[in-house]
Amino acid sequence: MILRAWWSTTGVLQFHGRHYALEGARPGPKPAHPIGIWLGAAKPRALALTGRKADGWAAPLMNYLSPIAATEAHEAIDWAARAAGRDPREIRRIYDAPGAFTATAPAPVRDADQSIVGPPEHWAAVLTHLAVDLGFDTFILLGPPAPGLLRTFIADVAPDVPERVAAARTQTEPVTTIAAEASH
């Protein structure tokens, strides 16, 4: 509440919450662009708050919340967003993925995986799957702080994913539409 009003108002702010109070503060400076507030939420009440008010959901790291477990959280956010009259698609979904690059993928991909391990092609496929089927739109590569890993990610994975996602979305468009209609 306070942050939002802060960034948008030019008048004097009064706020009396249970935890925070402003007795008459003048906001400023105004941000250069609309800053997104991404909530790190894991449990039902925080997820509902995310759906109701936040600009984004910074999901728990992949090694704490597996992709399959994230599905329920997405649904909780979507539900709360719709209940608040918001379009759930406005809420950015951020996922931090740890992992490593290896010559071959050591195991078949499962939605219970806690990291991404394999060649760049495998990474791109997993991220595309997480975007298209599991609702995430923003991926953060979670170190180790190794320049080599980062370079491979930037050169061989990152550019590939948006195209794959676009292609996959085109194929599944009717499904998406039906899902959206069903929700209203």
Add this chain to the structure above:
Amino acid sequence: MASRPLQVGISIIPDTDSLERSRELVRVADEGGLAFVGVQDHPYQHHFFDTWSLIPALLAETKRISFFTDVASLPLRPPAVMAKAAASLDVLSGGRFELGLGGGAVPELIANFGGLRRTPGETVEAIDEAIDVIRLLWSEARSVSFEGKHYRLNDARPGPRPAHPISIWVGAFKPRMIRLVGRKADGWLPSLGVLTCDELRAGNEQIDEAATKAGRDPRSIRRLINVQGLIGEQAPPSRSELPVGYLAGEPLAGAAGWWVETIAGFAQDGFDTIVFWPVDPSPGQVELLIAEVVPQLPGQLSDR
């Protein structure tokens, strides 16, 4: 009186409208070999940048000069977080940060901003405790605990360690806080205008006494003084013409030679660090300070 070499710095006003000018001033000060740049901390001023966000941006544009908070508003920041921020800036800048600390300038504005409203007595206690908390968190200990009236630490992990021993300079104006400086601070950071020259002299004596009583060498305590003014023959603006952010009291003004004498007078009164607030915040004033005032000052200017 002053036992350390005289050092000179400037203080800038973190106005959002004058960011480019602030950048220019600190570059000139850095290249000219000044010792310090101070940045005041009044988060409730809507046209000011956050001081702890502005300082790192300016540190990144300079190479040698040190920055300090002139002074950091304690009621708006937990001291443990302040300790961490100070240590981080020190590490990131290679030892170019010092901590000016104060109890908060205007209680109403701090409360308006969601900060704690403290009585003068509580403010002194809080600064006293905050100094302990901050030093604990700069220590080499693996874990620290502290049980105060205002602040508590329970098995808190210090780190990162500062790159150099960061000094805590307290903005103190009244007797209890001034005595606290003598008892435990690394420096005193008052302003001319808020205090008169007589009060400043008296303050230095009170600090000497309190230090001696606490078994400290009074000469180990740095004495800084914020002075606003204009270098030149022209008439300075009056205080009422200056924008928000300047000090109480009329600005000083005079030619370079007059400033040399005035600063020598402050040194006589026990001050060793002069922080100049240019009421005309143009690079020209800082250039004059560097070219015509500093070289004429008694003692060597800088140990850099």
